[in-house]
Amino acid sequence: RYFLVGSNHAQTKHRVLKIDRTEPKDLVIIDDKHMYNHQEVRELLGRLDLGNRTKMGQKGSSGLSRAVSAFGIVGFVRFLEGYYIVLITKRRKMADIGGHSIYKIEDTTMIYIPNDSVRVSHPDEA
Numbered sequence: 001r002y003f004l005v006g007s008n009h010a011q012t013k014h015r016v017l018k019i020d021r022t023e024p025k026d027l028v029i030i031d032d033k034h035m036y037n038h039q040e041v042r043e044l045l046g047r048l049d050l051g052n053r054t055k056m057g058q059k060g061s062s063g064l065s066r067a068v069s070a071f072g073i074v075g076f077v078r079f080l081e082g083y084y085i086v087l088i089t090k091r092r093k094m095a096d097i098g099g100h101s102i103y104k105i106e107d108t109t110m111i112y113i114p115n116d117s118v119r120v121s122h123p124d125e126a
Helices: 037-050
Strands: 002-007 014-019 029-035 072-079 081-097 100-112
Touching: 002 037, 014 037, 029 037, 072 100
Parallel strands: none
Antiparallel strands: 002 014, 014 029, 072 081, 081 100
């Protein structure tokens, strides 16, 4: 699974999206409705890290790793081999309107969602 952790600007409230990576052609997203505080989200990520290590309790044995930091989700797109998530990785503040900041998207990244073990190769994907 991919776990997307989002927070408010002050990083006092956190939400988690869980994205299943076992389905090559279907997009399965689970919205965790719980609102986590900073300590709770750290504990959750710690448990996920520990539970995903190849040898129980060993550091550096491929537990949880950060794939990318982003400012937002543009959306999901499906190509021939499956779904990708499009994330905003760079932004620039352009204006303030009514106390709200308006940003311009400067850069994005696409991450292939299904795990490589279930990837269905297609010659026209590139």
